[in-house]
Amino acid sequence: xxxxxxxxxxxxxxxxxxxxxxxxxxxxxxxxxxxxxxxxxxxxxxxxxxxxxxxxxxxxxxxxxxxxxxxxxxxxxxxxxxxxxxxxxxxxxxxxxxxxxxxxxxxxxxxxxxxxxxxxxxxxxxxxxxxxxxxxxxxxxxxxxxxxxxxxxxxxxxxxxxxxxxxxxxxxxxxxxxxxxxxxxxxxxxxxxxxxxxxxxxxxxxxxxxxxxxxxxxxxxxxxxxxxxxxxxxxxxxxxxxxxxxxxxxxxxxxxxxxxxxxxxxxxxxxxxxxxxxxxxxxxxxxxxxxxxxxxxxxxxxxxxxxxxxxxxxxxxxxxxxxx
Ligand SMILES: NC(=O)c1ccc[n+]([C@@H]2O[C@H](COP(=O)([O-])OP(=O)(O)OC[C@H]3O[C@@H](n4cnc5c(N)ncnc54)[C@H](OP(=O)(O)O)[C@@H]3O)[C@@H](O)[C@H]2O)c1
Numbered sequence: 001x002x003x004x005x006x007x008x009x010x011x012x013x014x015x016x017x018x019x020x021x022x023x024x025x026x027x028x029x030x031x032x033x034x035x036x037x038x039x040x041x042x043x044x045x046x047x048x049x050x051x052x053x054x055x056x057x058x059x060x061x062x063x064x065x066x067x068x069x070x071x072x073x074x075x076x077x078x079x080x081x082x083x084x085x086x087x088x089x090x091x092x093x094x095x096x097x098x099x100x101x102x103x104x105x106x107x108x109x110x111x112x113x114x115x116x117x118x119x120x121x122x123x124x125x126x127x128x129x130x131x132x133x134x135x136x137x138x139x140x141x142x143x144x145x146x147x148x149x150x151x152x153x154x155x156x157x158x159x160x161x162x163x164x165x166x167x168x169x170x171x172x173x174x175x176x177x178x179x180x181x182x183x184x185x186x187x188x189x190x191x192x193x194x195x196x197x198x199x200x201x202x203x204x205x206x207x208x209x210x211x212x213x214x215x216x217x218x219x220x221x222x223x224x225x226x227x228x229x230x231x232x233x234x235x236x237x238x239x240x241x242x243x244x245x246x247x248x249x250x251x252x253x254x255x256x257x258x259x260x261x262x263x264x265x266x267x268x269x270x271x272x273x274x275x276x277x278x279x280x281x282x283x284x285x286x287x288x289x290x291x292x293x294x295x296x297x298x299x300x301x302x303x304x305x306x307x308x309x310x311x312x313x314x315x316x317x318x319x320x321x322x323x324x
Pocket of ligand 1: 039040041115116118119140142143144145146165166167170185209210214238239240241242263264265311
């Protein structure tokens with residue numbers, strides 16, 4: 001079969017022949033892959049930088065996707081940490097880590113949206129106790145996961161959603177997705193801190209895709225401006241597009257009722273993730289959330305990898321091989 005194959009962590013995957021995998025356990029099946037998302041997590045899997053990376057090569061990247069199972073059902077699946085990923089004509093899926101989709105589902109939409117949507121869906125539903133009526137700030141709301149977070153926070157009952165990001169056009173479009181307020185993260189850090197300190201000082205929950213220096217600055221700005229220092233502030237660390245480490249001032253943890261938690265693979269148990277899949281897939285399938293996606297055929301995977309400029313979520317599509 002054909003697959004996207006990584007042979008060196010320094011170079012993008014290439015389209016080439018790869019042995020068809022075989023199911024090894026009773027719950028495993030070989031699926032014909034229809035669509036697999038090129039998420040930031042997949043890029044870090046393919047360049048060996050993700051915290052779950054095992055350094056094993058060659059590997060086929062892709063952590064999730066939509067495929068056709070041998071019984072004819074359409075399924076969204078999440079793969080375990082494996083070198084046999086989703087960006088191939090076929091892959092092995094554990095049925096317990098998959099959900100059957102209605103036949104009319106759009107594989108591209110599901111493959112594009114599930115991963116970015118899951119980041120905030122799981123954070124709010126499984127990692128913390130979120131109450132409808134609480135307010136939510138999304139940092140890096142202009143990214144794919146951030147735009148989902150704005151929509152999901154609103155959908156789950158947030159009283160106010162504040163979207164913060166850099167790119168002006170995307171920032172402006174967040175109001176159409178449900179943001180009540182937007183804050184620009186562009187420009188002088190002191191000005192950004194002032195804007196956040198005003199707009200988000202009394203927020204209840206932060207969904208943070210940034211980390212790095214912008215997060216350290218944002219924590220200081222919000223904590224120092226709180227109307228009521230005793231009001232709980234739950235900071236959920238979900239992504240790190242601005243840096244892997246952040247220097248959080250110790251005073252911030254003493255001066256306000258701030259707690260910082262992380263949400264991702266590991267801190268949310270696999271069983272919780274799997275439990276949430278059907279409802280989230282149904283909402284996405286019903287068109288509850290919007291995502292801007294673009295398809296690229298598997299044969300062009302190398303070019304897709306080199307395209308870092310597009311804001312759209314790239315979805316790799318495969319034609320199933322002819323069955324013998
Ligand atoms: N923990 C989880 O469960 C989970 C799940 C999915 C994703 N994630 C993580 O979440 C992060 C975002 O994913 P994504 O799918 O939204 O990626 P994405 O679509 O590539 O968006 C990332 C956004 O980050 C913004 N950005 C980058 N560097 C920045 C900086 N220095 N300061 C401010 N904004 C910056 C950019 O917005 P502007 O153009 O406005 O600057 C960009 O649109 C990634 O780290 C991903 O690995 C985590």
